[in-house]
Amino acid sequence: FCYIWCLACNDAIGWNMSVDPSKKYFLPISFLFLAIVLALFGVLMIYNASTSWARAQSQLLWFALALGAGVFTASIDYRFWKKMAWPLYIASVILLVIVLIPGVGDSTFGAQRWIRLPELPLLGPIGFQPAEVTKISLVLFFAAWFSKKDRKKDRYAFLGFLGCLGAIVLLIMLGPDLGTTIVTVSSVLVIYVLAREPMKY
Numbered sequence: 001f002c003y004i005w006c007l008a009c010n011d012a013i014g015w016n017m018s019v020d021p022s023k024k025y026f027l028p029i030s031f032l033f034l035a036i037v038l039a040l041f042g043v044l045m046i047y048n049a050s051t052s053w054a055r056a057q058s059q060l061l062w063f064a065l066a067l068g069a070g071v072f073t074a075s076i077d078y079r080f081w082k083k084m085a086w087p088l089y090i091a092s093v094i095l096l097v098i099v100l101i102p103g104v105g106d107s108t109f110g111a112q113r114w115i116r117l118p119e120l121p122l123l124g125p126i127g128f129q130p131a132e133v134t135k136i137s138l139v140l141f142f143a144a145w146f147s148k149k150d151r152k153k154d155r156y157a158f159l160g161f162l163g164c165l166g167a168i169v170l171l172i173m174l175g176p177d178l179g180t181t182i183v184t185v186s187s188v189l190v191i192y193v194l195a196r197e198p199m200k201y
Helices: 002-013 026-050 053-074 079-083 085-098 130-146 155-173 178-194
Strands: 105-108 111-120 124-128
Touching (some): 026 053, 079 130, 085 130, 085 155, 155 178
């Protein structure tokens, strides 16, 4: 996620991230190593807390799947995601609406954040939080938004920015999910500042 964020911001604001060709894999491998260490530490903590190898094994399987998905995603030219910005945004809105539908979204501790899917062998019950998908799609969406060369920086453009962000924030808060809202808004505001948008707004 951090690596994609760096590349997205690079495209949006024109940073020069060129490096020595002999070290061109340093940045992604650094992030990959950090992600692997954190994930394995998480598996260790789950095993330590539950003293159940079955839970730790399930997490290891998910980690392997995630690692494969990460390698596959990293092999795709990041400019492809610029073309996918609007479809991903629309898909995020649809998923956030679906999770609020009674009987579809799973309500836990008074919050409706999960979409549950059928159980799979070895992996067990499967579910995902649309808000987590939205975190990444919004970073890509607004990086693409701010990278348009011919866009205006007037109040109407700012209102469009607020409208797109506000629609997502409203749907997440209907969950409710304040933590994800704070992370999402903070990420977008960082991109807004780095894109050198008018600070008077």
